[in-house]
Amino acid sequence: MKMSNLSMLALSVFSLCHTSVLYADDGKLLATGAVTTIEGTSGGGIVPWATLASYAEEGEWGVTVNANFADVEDFQLGVQSINFNYDNRIELSVAQQRLGLNTIGGDLQQDIYGLKLRLYGDLVYGTAPQVAFGIQHKRNKTYALPEAVGARDDSGTDYYVSAAKAWLAGPFDRTWVANYTLRATKANQLGLLGFGGDVNDDYDLVSEASVGMFINRQWLVGAEYRQKPDNLGFAKEYDWRDVFVGWFPNKSVAVVLAYVDLKSIAGLPDQTGAYVSVQVSF
Numbered sequence: 001m002k003m004s005n006l007s008m009l010a011l012s013v014f015s016l017c018h019t020s021v022l023y024a025d026d027g028k029l030l031a032t033g034a035v036t037t038i039e040g041t042s043g044g045g046i047v048p049w050a051t052l053a054s055y056a057e058e059g060e061w062g063v064t065v066n067a068n069f070a071d072v073e074d075f076q077l078g079v080q081s082i083n084f085n086y087d088n089r090i091e092l093s094v095a096q097q098r099l100g101l102n103t104i105g106g107d108l109q110q111d112i113y114g115l116k117l118r119l120y121g122d123l124v125y126g127t128a129p130q131v132a133f134g135i136q137h138k139r140n141k142t143y144a145l146p147e148a149v150g151a152r153d154d155s156g157t158d159y160y161v162s163a164a165k166a167w168l169a170g171p172f173d174r175t176w177v178a179n180y181t182l183r184a185t186k187a188n189q190l191g192l193l194g195f196g197g198d199v200n201d202d203y204d205l206v207s208e209a210s211v212g213m214f215i216n217r218q219w220l221v222g223a224e225y226r227q228k229p230d231n232l233g234f235a236k237e238y239d240w241r242d243v244f245v246g247w248f249p250n251k252s253v254a255v256v257l258a259y260v261d262l263k264s265i266a267g268l269p270d271q272t273g274a275y276v277s278v279q280v281s282f
Contacts, residue, residue, distance in 0.1 A: 028055040028057060028088075029124060030217055030218070030248050030250075030251060031214075031220065031246070031248045031254070032051065032055065032123055032124065032166070033051060033052065033053050033054045033055050033062070033064070033085075033281060034049050034051040034053075035066075035246060035254050035256050035277055035279050036053065036064060036066035036068070036081055036083065036277065036279050037068075038068050038070070038077065038079050038095075038097070038190070039079075039095055039097075039112050039114065039136055039190065040066075040079070040081035040082075040083070040093040040094060040095025040112050040114050040136075041053070041083070041091065041093050041095075041114045041116055041134060041136070042064075042083065042085075042091060042093075042116070043162075043179070043181075043210070044179070044210045044212075044222070044224050044242075044244065044256075045068070045224060045242055045244055045256060045258050045260070045275055045277060046208075046224050046226050046240055046242060046260070047179065047181055047208040047209065047210045047224045047225075047226055048116070048134055048136075048160060048162055048181055048208075049132075049162055049164045049179040049181070049210065050118070050121075050123070050129070050130045050131055050132040050162035050163055050164035050179060051123060051130065051132075051164055051179075052085045052088060052089075052090075052091045052116065052118055052132070053083035053084075053085045053091055053093070053281070054083065054085045054281045054282070055251055055281065056085040056086065056087070056088050057087075057088050058087055058088060059087060060086075060087070060088070061084065061085070061086055062083075062084070062085040062086075062281065062282065063082070063083065063084055063085070063281070063282045064082070064083040064085075064279055064280065064281045064282070065080075065081070065082050065083075065279070065280050066079075066080070066081045066082070066083070066277065066278065066279040066280075067079070067080050067081075067277070067278050068080075068081075068275070068276070068277045069275070069276050069277075070260055070273065070274070070275040070276075071273045071274055071275075072260065072262055072265075072271040072272055072273035073268070073270050073271050073272065073273065074101075074102050074103040074265070074268045074271065075099055075100060075101065075102060075265060075268075075271065076099070076100040076102060077097065077098070077099050077100075078097070078098045078100070079095055079096065079097050079098075080095070080096050081093060081094060081095035081096070081112075082094055088118065089117065089118050090115070090116070090117055090118075091114070091115070091116040091117075092114065092115060093112075093113070093114035093115075093116075094111070094112070094113055094114070095111070095112040095114070096109070096110075096111055096112075097109060097110050097111075097112065097190070097192065099189075099192050103268060106142075106145075107142065108140070108142045108145065108146070108192040108193070109140075109141040109142050109192075110138055110139060110140045110141055110142075110190075110191050110192055111138070111139045111141065112136055112137070112138050112139075112191075113136070113137045113138075113139075114134065114135065114136045114137075115134065115135045116132050116133070116134040116135075117132060117133050117134075118130065118131075118132045119131045119132060119133055121163075123164055123165065123166050123177075124166050124168065129163040129164055129165040130163070130164050130165065131161065131162070131163045132161070132162050132164075133159075133160070133161050134159070134160045134161075134162065135157060135158070135159055135160075136157065136158040136160075137155070137156075137157045138155060138156055138157070138158070138187060138190075138191035138195070139154070139155045140154045140155060140191055140192065140194055140195075143194060145193070146188065146192075146193045146194030147194065149193065149232055149234045149235075149266075150197045150198035150199075150231075150232045150233055150234060151188055151193055151194025151195060151196065151197055151231075151232065152194065152195060152196035152197060152198075152201050153186070153194060153195040153196055154194060154195070155195065156185070156186045156187055156191060156194075156195030156196070158183055158184065158185040158187060159183070159184045159185075160181050160182060160183040160184070160208075161181070161182050162179060162180065162181040162182075163179065163180050163181075164177065164178065164179040164180075165177070165178060170213070172213075174213050174214055174215070175213070175214040176211070176212065176213050176214070177210075177211070177212050177214075177220075177222075178209075178210065178211045178212075179209065179210045179211075180207070180208070180209050181207070181208040181209070182205060182206075182207060182208075183205070183206050183207075183208060184203045184204070184205055185203065185204060185206060185229055186201070186202070186203055186204070186229065186231065187229070188229070188231055188232055188237065189228075189237065189265060189266070193232065193266070196231055197231030197232040197233065198231075198232065198233045199230065199231050199232060199233045200229070200230070200231045201231070204229040204231075206226075206227035206228065206229060207227050208224070208225065208226045208227065209224065209225050210222060210223070210224040210225075211223060212244075212246070217248075218247060218248050218249060219245065219246070219247060219248075220244075220245070220246035220247075220248070221243075221244070221245050221246075222243070222244055222246075223241070223242065223243045223244070224240075224241060224242050224244070225239065225240070225241045226239060226240045226241070227239050228240065234266075234267070235264070235265075235266050235267035236264065237265075238262070238263030238264055238265075239263070240260070240261070240262050240263070241260075241261050242258045242259060242260040242261065242275065243258060243259050244256055244257065244258035244259075244275075245257050245258070251281060252280060252281055252282075253278075253279070253280060253281075254277075254278075254279040254281070255276075255277070255278055255279075256275070256276065256277040257274070257275070257276055258274070258275040258276075258277075259272070259273075259274065259275070260272065260273060260274070260275045
């Protein structure tokens with residue numbers, strides 16, 4: 001079986017990280033790099049956070065590779081991605097998405113190129129939240145179907161600002177983390193159904209939020225909510241939500257399991273099911 005370009009790049013990065021002296025060290029607390037979203041950036045499952053991928057600190061490089069898979073009633077989403085974090089200041093990411101159309105056959109695909117800058121604050125220390133600005137440029141690779149249902153463009157760019165904070169001694173004597181993201185977007189179903197539409201072709205401002213509680217140092221439980229734009233006349237686009245469990249056995253591996261509720265997609269109702277994410281950090 002042939003490997004994708006992203007998979008070959010990940011193997012190359014793995015080799016480079018083992019020969020470099022400036023890679024992520026042991027200074028940052030476990031799980032402070034969060035996990036990798038379905039769009040390739042550091043965060044939860046469906047919401048980008050103000051966190052930066054890996055455990056890189058000042059003067060260090062960090063790299064994560066990730067695979068996500070979601071299986072709902074009529075669709076299967078597979079994502080593979082790679083993140084680079086330098087100086088605990090800038091994150092670069094590349095993700096490839098493939099949405100399998102179980103009911104009608106075929107698939108939808110897109111590539112996502114991400115940039116995130118930490119503006120100020122710290123996730124753990126001090127009173128101010130960590131704040132980051134992010135850009136996600138998305139290129140749909142299977143535009144015939146999105147165009148047929150009313151999409152206006154095969155590519156688009158999302159802009160977002162995120163604020164995140166962790167409380168080490170929160171309610172119930174547990175560590176808590178919360179994140180709020182405000183996004184400007186034209187994307188239909190993340191961009192898998194193109195950008196803009198016959199109903200609306202302007203940017204929408206949408207809110208996204210996550211909250212989680214650490215049961216202990218290695219286990220995190222929480223929930224997320226993501227608003228969505230509604231640009232296409234053929235089918236209403238609904239907000240997404242999930243509840244998740246994250247496992248951080250060490251600073252090299254993170255695993256997330258979730259129950260996702262995507263409501264209706266492309267007119268097909270009851271899109272609920274399971275989500276799994278596996279991340280390896282260097």
